[in-house]
Structures are given as C-alpha cells and as structure tokens.
Amino acid sequence: MALGALQFLEPNNAWIFRPKGIDPDFDAAMMKANEHIGDIFDITDFGYEINKPTITRGRLEALLNAVENNFRVVIVPFGPKIFAWLAISTIVFSNRHTVGVWTFSSKEQAVPVDRDADNQVIWHNFKLTKYITDTKSRF
Numbered sequence: 001m002a003l004g005a006l007q008f009l010e011p012n013n014a015w016i017f018r019p020k021g022i023d024p025d026f027d028a029a030m031m032k033a034n035e036h037i038g039d040i041f042d043i044t045d046f047g048y049e050i051n052k053p054t055i056t057r058g059r060l061e062a063l064l065n066a067v068e069n070n071f072r073v074v075i076v077p078f079g080p081k082i083f084a085w086l087a088i089s090t091i092v093f094s095n096r097h098t099v100g101v102w103t104f105s106s107k108e109q110a111v112p113v114d115r116d117a118d119n120q121v122i123w124h125n126f127k128l129t130k131y132i133t134d135t136k137s138r139f
Contacts, residue, residue, distance in 0.1 A: 006041050011041065012071075014041050019083060022051065060087060072100075073100070074099070075087045076101075076103075093128060
C-alpha cells in the first residue's frame with residue numbers, strides 16, 4: 001500500500017517511517033513488502049521503535065519543522081496504529097494547518113481483519129498546555 005500511495009502522490013521527496021516492533025516476523029514481512037520503494041522513489045528512511053512513542057513523536061515533529069516551509073507535506077499514516085496517533089496528534093495539536101493527512105486503503109482488494117493485541121499494548125499520552133478557545137479559526 002505504501003508503494004501505491006507514493007505512485008498516486010508522485011512526490012519529489014518522501015520520508016518513510018519504518019516501525020520496528022516486538023514481533024520479528026512482522027518486521028521481516030514489512031521490510032520485504034516495502035523493499036523496492038527506495039528503487040523507485042527518492043526516500044529518506046527513518047526507523048523507529050513502536051514501544052518508544054515519545055521519541056518517535058519528537059522525530060516526527062523535528063522532521064516537520066525542517067521540511068514544512070519548503071514542501072507541501074502530506075502524511076499518510078498506514079500504521080501501526082500508534083504511528084497514526086502520533087502523526088495525527090502532532091499535526092492537530094501543534095496547529096499545522098499546511099500539513100495534510102490522507103488515508104489510503106486497499107478497500108475492496110483486501111479482507112478486513114479484526115485484530116486483538118496478542119502481546120504488549122503500547123500507548124502514548126501528552127499534556128496539552130494551551131487551551132484553544134477559537135476552534136473555528138484553527139481547524
């Protein structure tokens with residue numbers, strides 16, 4: 001799906017966040033499925049550990065700070081779910097009006113699967129220090 005999204009968007013540059021989880025079989029399958037993206041697109045690859053969401057969110061924030069003024073940025077968070085949360089919350093709660101978030105799905109090409117966590121549950125929270133009073137002008 002990542003390759004399909006990149007082919008649809010046709011970016012000049014792409015920054016890829018690759019998760020490293022707690023299941024080595026999943027990590028290997030994900031790497032295999034995406035191994036040729038760098039052959040087709042100019043990518044910068046960021047590895048991150050899903051069990052360290054605060055560090056990942058900081059890296060995402062730093063990347064957005066570096067590129068947001070020079071590129072039209074679109075984030076397509078495929079997963080894992082923790083990364084989707086980190087991407088969306090970073091954009092929404094830091095009022096990044098110029099950054100888009102797109103969903104990309106295989107829809108009818110894949111069968112939906114209801115998954116339960118079979119190991120460690122990973123979550124992330126943060127403290128909002130500013131109270132937004134005028135949501136109409138911000139969102």
